[in-house]
Amino acid sequence: MTNKAASRQRKEKACKTLVMLCGLLIIALVIVIALFLVVNGSGTFIQYHHSVFEFLFSSDWDPSDTPGVGGGKVGALIYIVGTIYTCALALLIAVPFSLAAAIFLSEISPKFGARFLQPAIEIFVGIPSVVYGWVGMTVLVPFIAKKFHAPMGGYSVLAAGIVLAIMIMPTITTLSADALRSLPPRCKMGALGMGATRWQAIYTVQVPMAKSGVITGVILGLSRALGETLAVAMVIGKTRAFPKGILYPTNNLTAAIAADMGNTANGSEYNLALWSMALLLLILSLICIALIHLTLKKKKEY
Amino acid sequence: MSDNKDKIVVDHMDLFYGDFQALKDINLRMPEHEITAFIGPSGCGKSTLLKSLNRMNDLVEGCKITGKIEIDGQDIYDKKVDVNQLRKQVGMVFQQPNPFDMSIYDNVAYGPRIHGIKNRSALDEIVERSLRGAGLWDEVKDRLKRNAVGVSGGQQQRICIARALAVEPDILLMDEPTSALDPISTSAIEDLAMELKENYTIVIVTHNMQQAVRISDRTAFFYLGEMVEYAPTDELFATPKNPKTEEYITGRFG
Ligand SMILES: Nc1ncnc2c1ncn2[C@@H]1O[C@H](COP(=O)(O)OP(=O)(O)OP(=O)(O)O)[C@@H](O)[C@H]1O
Numbered sequence A: 001m002t003n004k005a006a007s008r009q010r011k012e013k014a015c016k017t018l019v020m021l022c023g024l025l026i027i028a029l030v031i032v033i034a035l036f037l038v039v040n041g042s043g044t045f046i047q048y049h050h051s052v053f054e055f056l057f058s059s060d061w062d063p064s065d066t067p068g069v070g071g072g073k074v075g076a077l078i079y080i081v082g083t084i085y086t087c088a089l090a091l092l093i094a095v096p097f098s099l100a101a102a103i104f105l106s107e108i109s110p111k112f113g114a115r116f117l118q119p120a121i122e123i124f125v126g127i128p129s130v131v132y133g134w135v136g137m138t139v140l141v142p143f144i145a146k147k148f149h150a151p152m153g154g155y156s157v158l159a160a161g162i163v164l165a166i167m168i169m170p171t172i173t174t175l176s177a178d179a180l181r182s183l184p185p186r187c188k189m190g191a192l193g194m195g196a197t198r199w200q201a202i203y204t205v206q207v208p209m210a211k212s213g214v215i216t217g218v219i220l221g222l223s224r225a226l227g228e229t230l231a232v233a234m235v236i237g238k239t240r241a242f243p244k245g246i247l248y249p250t251n252n253l254t255a256a257i258a259a260d261m262g263n264t265a266n267g268s269e270y271n272l273a274l275w276s277m278a279l280l281l282l283i284l285s286l287i288c289i290a291l292i293h294l295t296l297k298k299k300k301e302y
Numbered sequence B: 001m002s003d004n005k006d007k008i009v010v011d012h013m014d015l016f017y018g019d020f021q022a023l024k025d026i027n028l029r030m031p032e033h034e035i036t037a038f039i040g041p042s043g044c045g046k047s048t049l050l051k052s053l054n055r056m057n058d059l060v061e062g063c064k065i066t067g068k069i070e071i072d073g074q075d076i077y078d079k080k081v082d083v084n085q086l087r088k089q090v091g092m093v094f095q096q097p098n099p100f101d102m103s104i105y106d107n108v109a110y111g112p113r114i115h116g117i118k119n120r121s122a123l124d125e126i127v128e129r130s131l132r133g134a135g136l137w138d139e140v141k142d143r144l145k146r147n148a149v150g151v152s153g154g155q156q157q158r159i160c161i162a163r164a165l166a167v168e169p170d171i172l173l174m175d176e177p178t179s180a181l182d183p184i185s186t187s188a189i190e191d192l193a194m195e196l197k198e199n200y201t202i203v204i205v206t207h208n209m210q211q212a213v214r215i216s217d218r219t220a221f222f223y224l225g226e227m228v229e230y231a232p233t234d235e236l237f238a239t240p241k242n243p244k245t246e247e248y249i250t251g252r253f254g
């Protein structure tokens, strides 16, 4: 008896230690990656004496690729604008569709939703981004070219925005639907009991009450859109110029990093400027996470 | 008892949730400007009957009703009846206070707004009148912009009553409106109900026998989906005709 108990306790302790080690490992990894980005990304400003202002607000991009030799230009504004532009467009497209889908899932037809829409959404999440990019390239880009006579054969901010929107819709939909479903029915009943129609109850009471979940979904979607690389790179046109409109090509942070990183010499001004762009992405996604925590903290219990 | 005309008439009404019969052959006439109390042990169908009076049961899948319910002589389950208009006429206050996550003002103005009133001064007037009607105006008039979810439970419930009054119903259904409240809030709501019956017809579900005695004019006792006895409240509690009623009101079961 006591022997058994002792052995069980030993096992328990071993499991606990293992789990804790795994947790620590993850934390350590995150810290190491962040440190790595900070050390390399700050090189542009420390080693090559560029100002943060130049990096963020200038569009002159001509960094030198010889290690130790500075004097080039590291204005990343075009890439930053490209990222903001495509992500904003993606949200603009994805949020209304996702909200509609979430309302459908949670309110209009939970049964049909659970049988067909939910699995479809889960499949969407599992599709690798190269597939999105490829479909975007072969279907969406030619369509945009034909329909809107876009320059550059349809490679454009619009194409990137749509591809990103489709990629982030499942996240926003799932979180919004969860938030709507977890509202206690009595709030909806209160509205209906006063003669509100189903739609009125949904958009005047239920959606506003679920807003912290919706916002969390939107921010998570946004951070995915910020970091997405391959699919965007395949349809954005990779042109280093401010887009004159949504039908024009441009470039963004992730696509530029992915395309150029392998071609730069380690430690060169060019190389470090790309690291700075990666650091900027990290900071942006940290801001997103902080925003999520803020919304969740403000969340009320009904 | 008064000779007020019948406001609500329930006539040979049966109600089924799927295969389960929750109400059996209910016959009941509730006069205007009176408070009718529904009492009975848990699960006997009080809430179910209450919810059929403004067709909230329509929202329950598989719920079927036979027989007739008339309000002002009009069959409310008739195809021609606009459910949203019916629910405007027959307001409801729930067991758990359920204010919306918005300001006190917006809560009370909610009903008028969804029914098309946009004029600001008209809304101001309705909000004040309804909050006065719910006996809450003096307490909240300086903080109408505050979120209604943040006030005390008793105040929340009175906000819900004000919200119901704002669409000018003529019937008020209350399902155990005080069971989540402390004694002081409870007596405030009881006083309020007695004032409101001047202008409204009230149906209240309660588990609290004293409450039924204190405020209601008539009481209906339900047991296992049947209405066992219905009489003026003082009569029913003084001289119950059915042994089941007597057992229940003397606290021997339930
Ligand atoms: N949506 C529903 N679907 C199926 N059965 C239901 C539903 N709502 C209520 N019932 C059943 O109908 C019967 C009456 O329920 P009801 O809620 O009207 O009782 P009640 O008298 O209000 O009880 P309580 O005092 O506990 O509130 C119960 O047996 C209950 O289980």
Ligand SMILES: [Mg+2]
Residues within 6 Å of the ligand: B046, B047, B048, B175, B205
């Ligand atoms: Mg009940």
